[in-house]
Amino acid sequence: MLGGGQLARMLALEGIPLGHRFTVLEPAPDPPAGAVSEVVAAAYDDAEGLARMAAASDVITCEFENVPARSAAYLAARLPALPPPAALEVAQDRLAEKEMFRELGIPTAPFGRIDSPADIEDALAVSGLPAVFKTRRLGYDGKGQVVVRSRGDAARAREKLAGPLIAESFVAFERELSVLAVAGRDGSRVFYPLTENHHAHGILRVSYAPAPGLDPELQAEGERIAGLLLGRLNYCGVLAIELFEAGGRLLANEMAPRVHNSGHWTLDGANASQFENHIRAVTDLPLARPQVSGPAAMVNIIGELPDPRAVAGVPGAHLHLYGKAARPGRKLGHVNLTGRDAAEVMDGVARVWELLPGAALPPRPTGW
């Protein structure tokens, strides 16, 4: 695997029982996946490191999309590299991604490109105001984004954000959702129920799944959108798509060609997790059809670790720590909550939330 963070750690934890062993390429010291895999400590474009990965592996996958194109090409020329490098490449560029959505007829917020200050007016003519300016590359967790409410904001945003931008209409959405799709090497596809996501400062805080009050037509539309992308990208593995629900419609916001934070609930809320299904997909095992027996929630642990005894004492709480040192804004773990009904799950969320630093009340789901 390229990357040795918490996603790689959870992929290995779920893949080892399937009979696999893992090696990760990771430049940072003492990575989370080190507890469950061999570590090749090198940069993602280090020739020797890549050669060691190719020699150690039967198949290559990744826990993040920003794999250098030359590294992906080197590996893909030598062994199966899944998802395909072209899918990583398009996901590295917000504009290319949005243009692909448009070509496939997938609804999005109106958007325009800003390569130079001269493009601002044209872009605003498409997006209108308010808009969101985003860097085309390397944005994550809300970084590289600025809300633009006026032409003055627009000029300032252009200066603050480096490189080419994309300007998108600011969507007054009812809620944020995501769909997790999995494609096998044999072309089979499975989908998890849509998840409702609550962010703060651009970082996911809480997910509720299945999305409360989920309309089967909305689920079908989410699967249709995901299916178009799986087909276009000749995809294999887990693909996550972040969506806005607005006026009963779904708008595609962005995609992640990997397992996704909004799917962590599947470790305890589904018969087979996104991590297991990703490993099944890239190692050519049949996919597990997701089954969900009740409501679930996921609460991220960010910046500071709560007392693990207190968390583990909450009924229905499942603790998942990443083995990382505490640091402000850093994702250190998550807690999944399961229960017989929504009230039990919400009670668990509230009790876990009290153990975390920060806001007094957790974000409420829209429908429970």
Place this chain on the structure above:
Amino acid sequence: MLGGGQLARMLALEGIPLGHRFTVLEPAPDPPAGAVSEVVAAAYDDAEGLARMAAASDVITCEFENVPARSAAYLAARLPALPPPAALEVAQDRLAEKEMFRELGIPTAPFGRIDSPADIEDALAVSGLPAVFKTRRLGYDGKGQVVVRSRGDAARAREKLAGPLIAESFVAFERELSVLAVAGRDGSRVFYPLTENHHAHGILRVSYAPAPGLDPELQAEGERIAGLLLGRLNYCGVLAIELFEAGGRLLANEMAPRVHNSGHWTLDGANASQFENHIRAVTDLPLARPQVSGPAAMVNIIGELPDPRAVAGVPGAHLHLYGKAARPGRKLGHVNLTGRDAAEVMDGVARVWELLPGAALPPRPTGW
């Protein structure tokens, strides 16, 4: 952990998300737990190996009961060693174990001791015929046991089995059950539903859980028996007790002071597995109260590996491989089956069974 086999592997897989890291003491090369832990490659009574374990660990636990008494004492003098060494010691000796059952008023088959040939008549006077002669030490998976139907059999069994023996009445049981109990360091206790177990040639083949048609009074009696043992042994961790159901009563057959093959279904059939609860117990986290949402089964993979693609393609099948080389009679993995009802689970068992070498039909549960 003392021992680096599949039980240690599954303990580590479930304990790592709780934030722990593992080191195992294991003399055999390339142990199953090596994929998820540091390995100290040394004998269980190797002074340097034990010193390294004490230095590396905050708490010691084990995946088997036959820990040398001096090793257990060395470690317990230096750090918490759980379950307590005295519990391991009594479980190493079938006679001591049965005498403890008797002292606690726990029903067992009648039994007698055979230290020398002169004891045979006295033992048979207690056990009657048919009887089962068992070695007092180091028996497992049906090894070290002989069924005795006559006085001639008895003399031959005495010669065949080395060392002191125990003679037990042959119980014409209706079925074999087990109870898994967990005691926390704070004295809290939880119990899993009784499991129905099917053996062949002394090796567990299939478990069904909760035991089909389980009477709440039988569950309560199983928990009462387990509770007596937890209390007597000042226990911490998972304790498994194998039981016979005969004429509506439970007879205690033997105990294992560790996670147990008959509890492997809890990885997929319960909200928290026996492995997670054992690690919670010995690391002083609150126990998770077992909740079961439907029927489950476990099929052992013994001697030969089936095609993992075929197994993973069975609906409701959860594959757990141990990373061991195939060898006749060796436990290489297991498959858990879950489903919405008993029919789905049985269908899964039948389909997995067809993929395994050997008998044409799986053992049927008594009640489904």
